[in-house]
Amino acid sequence: MPLREINFDGIVGPSHNYAGLSLGNLASTRNARQVSQPRAAALEGVEKMRANLQLGLAQGIFLPHPRPDRDWLARLGTTIEQADDALAANAMSASAMWAANAATVSPAPDTGDGTCHLTVANLRTMPHRSHEWQATLAQLQVAFADRAAFTVHGPVPGVFGDEGAANHMRLCASHGESGVEVFVYGRTGGAFPARQHIEACKAIARFHQLDPERTIFAEQSPQAIEAGAFHNDVVAVANERVLFAHEQAFADRDAVVAGCERLVPGFELVEVSAADVPIADAVTSYLFNAQLVSPPDGEMTLIVPSEARETPSVWAWLQRHLSGNGPIRKVEVVDVRQSMANGGGPACLRLRVLADPATVDPRFMVDAAKLDRIAAVIEAHWPQTIGNDGLRDPALVETIERARLALLNELDLAQLA
Template identity: 55%
Template sequence: MTSNPTPNPSRKQPAPDLIRGEGSVVEINFDGLIGPSHNYAALSLGNLASARHAGATSRPRAAALQGLAKMRFVMGLGLTQGFLLPLERPDVGFLRGMGFAGTDDQVIARAAAADPRLFAIACSASSMWTANAATVSPAADTADGRCHISAANLSRMAHRSIEHPQTHAQLAIAFADPAFAVHEALPAAFGDEGAANHMRLCSRHDAPGVEIFVFGSDGGSAAGGEEGGRFPARQNRRASEAIARRHGLDSARTVFAAQSQTAIDAGAFHNDVVAVANGPVLFAHEQAFADPARLKADLAAVMPDAVVIEVPASAVSLADAISSYLFNSQLLTLPDGSMALVLPKEAEATPSVRAYLAALVAGNGPIRAAHFVDVRESMQNGGGPACMRLRVVADPARVDPRFLMDSAKADRLERLVETWWPEAIGPADMANPDLWGQVRAARAALLAEVGISV
């Protein structure tokens, strides 16, 4: 893992008309509204929770309501909340590209009958995990003073690799204001998993920060564990470097760190399963990185006031950290300046994690509270609270308001979910044309409700 201490002499000062002062620029958490096709097809190699629940009966209605309840909770902490919409599922365009012809209904029926696995790929609701939607660099970090957002190609998993065209289209609507620069995904040869392998440290959200890109594959060397592991690495170092260049980041404030193959093989398919950052705090498991001492030295060189909270394996094993999703939590700065963790209930139910958190919040450190939320449906498919949100530092007034949440909108969306979302989807339901008619009608009703066509 390395950082480049040489300043970029061509770096420009942020454009004053695009940067707002503290008070208008805030961190907005954009959660993915869980789609009506939420099911347990176990498509993600290396995701142990997903594999454990393969073939189980999912509950899309409960899943979406749990996600909305989490958004309400974060709003209740005094923070700004946004959301992104589920993608079109089944993805008929993808199925046509795979050779199925006819009307939309015929394409769906023929694909379901001919190749159930391929059809499951076209039906995946995995866009609910918006941490993988894109990588975001706030305006304070970039050469042109705009917030840069790059859609992730997610090319290492077939069901996710089909997401980025629809994701990019949605991001381009939500962030159409000139304060943003929205980029298409990188070429598929360079695996990019978005914000799930990206962290940022800063004194405050609207101040210049240090961006940390975590990679598993070096694109040609063994650094970070490229071949021969139990599970494949997903993030390519060259992809991370390309994102940093296109976002115009200061090389002196950009760090590239190799993910530990031990963590990948234990089921940490993304860095956000074993590490999370907020403000000046990096909260991570001691086995998260290939060379943690080097990372600490790199951070100390560029940000001396950075606080690294490293959880030892003697307190919380890697297995417990991953099964509980201790680190796949939202680490948030509250309006009073304190920090809090929003964790899944599974963390509270894991004795080692519960004991560690009790000591953590009782201490004199920056993290002063731990809150537990029920996102069981997401957890069973391999995604916790951090997976479910994309962090964007921006002035909310520059964001398309249709993508911003408030209590009244949450009320309307809850009523819509209760009316339209399927109650359950089991393996035997996957070939049922009535189900897919209901799923498509549910999304159409959602688009009509929010007034967006994507």
């Protein structure tokens, strides 16, 4: 089969809660200590995947991580029963659901050895995410075990921050052709940390054997970081020859555009001005943290959260674009409110992998019937609500661990337990 873009969505884990752990993520901070709804959140994610299948897209999954992370707590000399509130919250985080931070992916047409390369993200900036990479790497090694098709790398050394595909874009004439890879790094963001370091970007480009002449390193705008765009995918997204971005996304916008125009046949910039959509509205609505996809019908489609429809400046811009002759021909709205309340939109929930689906372990690929099975496990086992005051409750911990094991067993992936 030819190469296809596969969207791998993270299934929202049964420990999904609002601990407000992500400095610089305004939604996470704003909703700290609210009561979460893990079951509703996971079912929202399943429905998003179902909508992707209905568009004719290939769909995969990643599984929730072990929570609480007992191994991490043991390395800190404690247990979930004995940990203080802060450590318990960090050990219970379900943030691995945001698969855009799982890894950086360079497909076979771009790499020197003709395999698809994946480098697991170290996520070293935030304590609650810094211990994700081991469980993510274990899944990547199983899902992409075909060594003729994939090369899976461990993380960049933790001294340099790497947050995966959320700070990486690929542009090309069409998915199966050689592309241009754009790595976006940060330097500063006022009171907020820049999570992606240029040293990590350059290391990944070397791991993936990318052509230096077809690789762009772009600095994210400090104003964007300060406004709450903690990852590039909050202010920009690319698909095939189209770059959809806010005008304040990059520190040197003109250099990024010039590089893309020079290297990408038929390159088209779809830029949203601050006058039309203030960056605060872009961040609140997650207009750019959307999935920009190419369905089989050929009409490029933007999959946005319902918050985009509810933000007047954003919805007005989208309607104007659709009424014109721009490259984005359709907009689909999905409800991922539980994820949005914790700071992750539709793009956060998925990792794009260009590959022949037949080379992926089939246990990580889904169709409508498998989504029905996943939903049934969620309905039966996921907690309905979690309040942050009860994160160490033994009954809740047991429920969360049993729920994850039930899903692994249903998908014949108990080896990841």
